[in-house]
Amino acid sequence: MNVSDLYSNLESDLAYVETQLNHQLSSIQPILEETSLHLLQAGGKRLRPVFVLLSGTFGSYDREKLTRAAVALELIHMATLVHDDVVDNADTRRGRPTVKANYGNRMAMYTGDFIFAQALSVLSEIPNIEMHKKLSMAIERMSVGEIEQIHDLYNFQQSMRKYLVRIRRKTALLIEMSCMLGGVVSGANPSYVNALRRFGYHAGMAFQITDDLLDFTASEEKLGKPVGSDLRQGNITAPTLFALRDSQVGDQLRNLLAETVTGGGFARPDRMEQILALIKSSKGMQCAQEMADRYLQKANDALMLLPATEERYTLLAMSKFISRRDH
Amino acid sequence: MNVSDLYSNLESDLAYVETQLNHQLSSIQPILEETSLHLLQAGGKRLRPVFVLLSGTFGSYDREKLTRAAVALELIHMATLVHDDVVDNADTRRGRPTVKANYGNRMAMYTGDFIFAQALSVLSEIPNIEMHKKLSMAIERMSVGEIEQIHDLYNFQQSMRKYLVRIRRKTALLIEMSCMLGGVVSGANPSYVNALRRFGYHAGMAFQITDDLLDFTASEEKLGKPVGSDLRQGNITAPTLFALRDSQVGDQLRNLLAETVTGGGFARPDRMEQILALIKSSKGMQCAQEMADRYLQKANDALMLLPATEERYTLLAMSKFISRRDH
Numbered sequence: 001m002n003v004s005d006l007y008s009n010l011e012s013d014l015a016y017v018e019t020q021l022n023h024q025l026s027s028i029q030p031i032l033e034e035t036s037l038h039l040l041q042a043g044g045k046r047l048r049p050v051f052v053l054l055s056g057t058f059g060s061y062d063r064e065k066l067t068r069a070a071v072a073l074e075l076i077h078m079a080t081l082v083h084d085d086v087v088d089n090a091d092t093r094r095g096r097p098t099v100k101a102n103y104g105n106r107m108a109m110y111t112g113d114f115i116f117a118q119a120l121s122v123l124s125e126i127p128n129i130e131m132h133k134k135l136s137m138a139i140e141r142m143s144v145g146e147i148e149q150i151h152d153l154y155n156f157q158q159s160m161r162k163y164l165v166r167i168r169r170k171t172a173l174l175i176e177m178s179c180m181l182g183g184v185v186s187g188a189n190p191s192y193v194n195a196l197r198r199f200g201y202h203a204g205m206a207f208q209i210t211d212d213l214l215d216f217t218a219s220e221e222k223l224g225k226p227v228g229s230d231l232r233q234g235n236i237t238a239p240t241l242f243a244l245r246d247s248q249v250g251d252q253l254r255n256l257l258a259e260t261v262t263g264g265g266f267a268r269p270d271r272m273e274q275i276l277a278l279i280k281s282s283k284g285m286q287c288a289q290e291m292a293d294r295y296l297q298k299a300n301d302a303l304m305l306l307p308a309t310e311e312r313y314t315l316l317a318m319s320k321f322i323s324r325r326d327h
Numbered sequence: 328m329n330v331s332d333l334y335s336n337l338e339s340d341l342a343y344v345e346t347q348l349n350h351q352l353s354s355i356q357p358i359l360e361e362t363s364l365h366l367l368q369a370g371g372k373r374l375r376p377v378f379v380l381l382s383g384t385f386g387s388y389d390r391e392k393l394t395r396a397a398v399a400l401e402l403i404h405m406a407t408l409v410h411d412d413v414v415d416n417a418d419t420r421r422g423r424p425t426v427k428a429n430y431g432n433r434m435a436m437y438t439g440d441f442i443f444a445q446a447l448s449v450l451s452e453i454p455n456i457e458m459h460k461k462l463s464m465a466i467e468r469m470s471v472g473e474i475e476q477i478h479d480l481y482n483f484q485q486s487m488r489k490y491l492v493r494i495r496r497k498t499a500l501l502i503e504m505s506c507m508l509g510g511v512v513s514g515a516n517p518s519y520v521n522a523l524r525r526f527g528y529h530a531g532m533a534f535q536i537t538d539d540l541l542d543f544t545a546s547e548e549k550l551g552k553p554v555g556s557d558l559r560q561g562n563i564t565a566p567t568l569f570a571l572r573d574s575q576v577g578d579q580l581r582n583l584l585a586e587t588v589t590g591g592g593f594a595r596p597d598r599m600e601q602i603l604a605l606i607k608s609s610k611g612m613q614c615a616q617e618m619a620d621r622y623l624q625k626a627n628d629a630l631m632l633l634p635a636t637e638e639r640y641t642l643l644a645m646s647k648f649i650s651r652r653d654h
Contacts, residue, residue, distance in 0.1 A: 029471045031478055086413070086436050109413050109436050110473040117467040120447070124459040132451040132459075140444040144356045146437040151358055 003045060003325070006317050009310075010053050013063055017049045020071045024118045035111045039078055048073040048178040050318070051200060055182025057311040058192045062185070068122050069181045075119035077174055080142065082112035131184055138173045145169025153234035154265065156257050160241050164205070167212075172204030179203075195305035199315065202299035206323040209292040212237035216280055218326060228276045232266065238291060243284030253278050296323050330372060330652070333644050336637075337380050340390055344376045347398045351445045362438045366405060374534075375400040375505040377645070378527060382509025384638040385519045389512070395449050396508045402446035404501055407469065409439035458511055465500045472496025480561035481592065483584050487568050491532070494539075499531030506530075522632035526642065529626035533650040536619040539564035543607055545653060555603045559593065565618060570611030580605050623650050 007014075025036040049070035056066040086108045123135065148166050152158050179200030183193035214223065215230045216239050223229070230237055244250050256275055260268045279285075299319045306312050334341075352363040376397035383393040413435045450462065475493050479485050506527030510520035541550065542557045543566055550556070557564055571577050583602055587595045606612075626646045633639050 027471065029474050029478075032471060032474045083436060083440065086433060105432060106413060106477055107474065109410055110470055110477070113410065113473065114467065114470040116443075117463065117470045120463040121460075121467055124456065124463040127456045129451065129454045133448075136444065136447040136451040140441065140448055143437055143441040143444045144354060144359060146440065147356050147359050147434065150433055150437070151356075 003318065003321050006321060007050055007054065007314055010050065013053055013067070014046060014049060016063065017046070017053075017067050017070045017074070020067055021074060024071060024075060024122060025115065027114070031107070032111060032114055035107060036078075036115055039082065039111075039115075044078075046074060047322070048077055048174060051175060051178040051315075052182040052185075054311045054315055054318075055179045055188075055196045055200075056186040057309065058183055058196065058306055059186025059188030065126070065185045066182060068125055069185045070178075072119045072122040072126075073174060073178050073181065075115050075122065076139065079112045079116035079119065080146075082108055082115060083146070086112075126185065128184065131181060134180070135177060138177050141169050142173055145173075149235070152236065154236075154261050156236060156240070156244065156254070156261070158236060158241070160238070163236070163238060163241055167205060167208040168201070171208040171211075172201050175204035175207065176200035192306055195302050198302035199299050199319070202295045202302060203315075203319040203322070206292045206295040206299060206319065209238050209288055209295065210323045210325065213239060213285065213288050213292070214326070216276065216285065222326065228272065231276065231279075232269075232272060234261075234265070238288035239279055239282075239284040241284070242287035243279045243282035245287075246282040246284060249278050249282045253282070292323050296320065330645065330648050333648060334377055334381065334641055337377065340380055340394070341373060341376060343390065344373070344380075344394050344397045344401070347394055348401060351398060351402060351449060352442065354441070358434070359438060359441055362434065363405075363442055366409065366438075366442075371405075373401060374649070375404055375501060378502060378505040378642075379509040379512075381638045381642055381645075382506045382515075382523045382527075383513040384636065385510055385523065385633055386513025386515030392453070392512045393509060395452055396512045397505075399446045399449040399453075400501060400505050400508065402442050402449065403466065406439045406443035406446065407473075409435055409442060410473070413439075453512065455511065458508060461507070462504060465504050468496050469500055472500075476562070479563065481563070481588050483563060483567070483571065483581070483588070485563060485568070487565070490563070490565060490568055494532060494535040495528070498535040498538075499528050502531035502534065503527035519633055522629050525629035526626050526646070529622045529629060530642075530646040530649070533619045533622035533626060533646065536565055536615055536622065537650045537652065540566060540612065540615050540619070541653070543603065543612065549653065555599065558603065558606075559596075559599060561588075561592070565615035566606055566609075566611040568611070569614035570606040570609035572614075573609040573611060576605050576609045580609070619650050623647065 021040055022037070025033065025040055027033040027036070052070040052073060053066055056062070086105050123132065126132075145166055145168075148162075149170065152162060152166065176197055177200070179196040180193060183196045188196070212230065215237065216228060218227070220226055226232065231240060243253055246253075253275070256271065256278065260266055260271045260275065266272065296319060300316060303312055303316055348367055349364070352360065352367055354360040354363070379397040379400060380393055383389070413432050450459065453459075472493055472495075475489075476497065479489060479493065503524055504527070506523040507520055510523045515523070539557065542564065543555060545554070547553055553559065558567060570580055573580075580602070583598060583605065587593055587598045587602065593599065623646060627643060630639055630643055
């Protein structure tokens with residue numbers, strides 16, 4: 001089963017969102033059009049548009065208005081993905097950057113800036129100052145989250161709270177905004193908007209914790225990257241933090257990490273398999289799964305404040321699916 | 328004489344803008360606060376705020392409203408400066424990026440994103456949908472301009488028109504927006520807003536052409552970077568384009584460049600002094616100066632459509648100053 005089976009009745013509206021995304025990313029600048037449309041055609045689940053559209057059914061559903069919000073939020077999401085790809089280890093040739101390398105990072109950054117500018121352009125069509133305030137605050141927090149994520153790399157002493165704040169900014173905020181905006185744009189009852197916002201927040205948290213678990217458990221084939229990529233890159237997530245608290249393996253893991261990580265990097269990549277195996281054998285996996293489940297439960301509790309429509313059922317099914325998926 | 332002497336009567340309002348800029352860049356995230364406040368404290372002419380405030384005098388001057396516009400535009404300007412610093416040739420150690428290098432580019436990019444998000448946050452307080460539309464369109468064009476600038480590097484065959492489109496996006500647009508917004512926010516007469524916009528555009532063009540001339544003529548000490556930095560980095564500006572059209576030295580210059588530039592880079596940096604000398608001896612310098620002067624004249628023509636106030640005189644003096652400056 002595919003997550004899109006859950007919202008097959010949205011198919012034509014999602015196709016319209018896709019057309020509008022294409023339209024927004026068509027540019028008079030050929031390179032820019034190529035880089036950004038390439039990203040668009042690479043696909044993605046379009047979760048944020050789906051949340052916007054489903055949430056919109058709890059007010060008076062207006063396809064045009066909802067599409068604007070959906071397109072803007074997906075563009076913001078895409079812009080952050082492009083910026084996340086900017087890395088520092090560019091190819092150099094004879095001590096000077098190659099043209100290709102020179103185009104690489106800066107092009108990725110400016111492509112992200114362009115996509116973000118297109119999001120603003122779409123948003124500027126929505127005459128709702130409150131929405132602009134909430135969204136700009138969310139965007140600010142997301143950018144703070146990006147910095148925090150770099151700052152916390154390889155920091156095995158960080159608290160669980162820090163991790164949770166980070167994934168809220170990284171993932172949950174934009175899903176929260178998607179659900180909220182769908183409601184706001186449709187003029188839904190404020191108590192429904194609030195329930196949608198709470199649903200989005202909790203579902204987003206469950207989504208990211210599941211993502212962080214899958215980094216340990218899914219196959220390289222399904223993930224499209226090596227197992228344990230997060231940890232290899234110094235990104236410390238729930239399973240590791242819980243494993244460090246595990247009375248059975250916590251001390252051993254701490255010692256291994258202390259021996260292995262120096263100066264903000266893994267000096268002994270050969271030890272990585274051992275470290276990953278230790279975490280996977282610990283209570284960390286189950287604890288992280290339970291934490292995801294608690295967020296999921298709260299997401300579902302929030303849904304109970306909404307009228308029992310077909311779309312409420314779809315939101316419920318989606319949140320279950322995304323936190324029980326295998327990739 | 329310093330440009331700030333021209334608008335000494337704005338001193339207290341500019342100090343207020345500075346306070347608000349500081350306030351916006353104070354963050355709960357220490358690294359982010361450090362990087363962005365460092366940039367703020369490095370100074371700058373705050374030309375965009377000055378243009379906003381001066382333009383605001385042609386409507387009903389409201390310090391709070393104008394400060395919001397001034398702060399937002401200066402933050403957008405700062406964000407683009409930070410992103411322009413992102414380069415690809417990072418330090419690597421044993422084939423892997425050092426922590427410092429790893430923090431470098433990504434941190435610069437995310438700092439830019441944060442500053443930009445703060446600009447949006449300030450803008451969201453201004454309840455003027457038309458303004459949001461115009462500004463988001465300007466931001467989009469600016470990002471297209473950034474890509475164009477990379478795309479046109481080392482392209483000596485580019486037309487003068489391409490150069491002009493590029494500097495419009497790079498510099499003139501935001502100055503145009505500053506003058507326009509100052510008028511809009513103050514509810515100035517639409518014909519005044521239009522005159523201010525036209526003034527800003529033409530003054531911005533004159534400003535950038537002058538900047539491009541100074542890259543050849545100013546001393547390294549005054550510029551804070553080597554003479555000819557633009558050309559060394561492949562950024563082709565008006566003096567070079569005019570020099571290539573010069574019947575005396577055009578062919579020689581073209582041959583020298585063809586021999587020197589291969590695969591999008593200067594393969595023979597030792598030839599650079601000769602190339603710079605050739606351009607400086609050509610008619611390119613004078614032609615570029617004359618082009619700046621024509622923009623300046625049009626900027627001044629636009630001012631004549633405004634009432635003859637003290638601030639109109641200041642705008643006139645400023646535009647003259649910035650296109651006749653020596654650094």
